[in-house]
Amino acid sequence: MFEELEDIKNKCLKCQKCALSKTRTNIVFSDGNPNSNLVLVGEAPGYWEDQKGKPFVGKAGQLLDKIFECVGLSREKDVYICNTLKCRPPENRDPLPEEKAACKEYLDAQLKILKPKIILICGRVALNTFLPECPSITKVRGKWFDGPNGEKMMPIFHPSYLLRNDSREKGSPKWLMWQDIKEIKKVYDEICNL
Numbered sequence: 001m002f003e004e005l006e007d008i009k010n011k012c013l014k015c016q017k018c019a020l021s022k023t024r025t026n027i028v029f030s031d032g033n034p035n036s037n038l039v040l041v042g043e044a045p046g047y048w049e050d051q052k053g054k055p056f057v058g059k060a061g062q063l064l065d066k067i068f069e070c071v072g073l074s075r076e077k078d079v080y081i082c083n084t085l086k087c088r089p090p091e092n093r094d095p096l097p098e099e100k101a102a103c104k105e106y107l108d109a110q111l112k113i114l115k116p117k118i119i120l121i122c123g124r125v126a127l128n129t130f131l132p133e134c135p136s137i138t139k140v141r142g143k144w145f146d147g148p149n150g151e152k153m154m155p156i157f158h159p160s161y162l163l164r165n166d167s168r169e170k171g172s173p174k175w176l177m178w179q180d181i182k183e184i185k186k187v188y189d190e191i192c193n194l
Ligand code: URA
Pocket: 028, 042, 043, 044, 045, 046, 049, 054, 055, 056, 057, 058, 060, 061, 083
């Protein structure tokens, strides 16, 4: 299995299917445990991810680690993390449709090999990739959806959105994330830890 993932990573390293290949420092393929049943798919690498070649290593990533830790999940051991795009869009702009289309084969191939039981769809851009019919993350976060391969999928807020919203009051984005991560852990314990 790891060899198959390595093959896809090697394809990404050589990929020139879109213009982001010209501006990237590194491709950002994944982090965490490929044996995990829990996969988080984010948006695209930012500055630090592009520098280090690892997803979610900037401020948003540090918050994501804390969110997992709050329910006893370790980023290294319990989760596999990747993005819809493997290369950084300049100035962190939203990925263009042609960039997402070019990169989709890599994400699809990763998921086909990993066969996770749970996919966390992290933020608006990932939502648009998995559930294009859902207009807004606010409306669907915290809800379970059936994935194409029998997995359970839940859209969750992106940690950068949480960084922009400080309140922890009931109903605030941070409070909602806390409800979601508790629900995710409950289902993870039911179906992933068997
Ligand atoms: N935001 C993302 O969606 N992915 C990363 O890897 C980093 C920040």
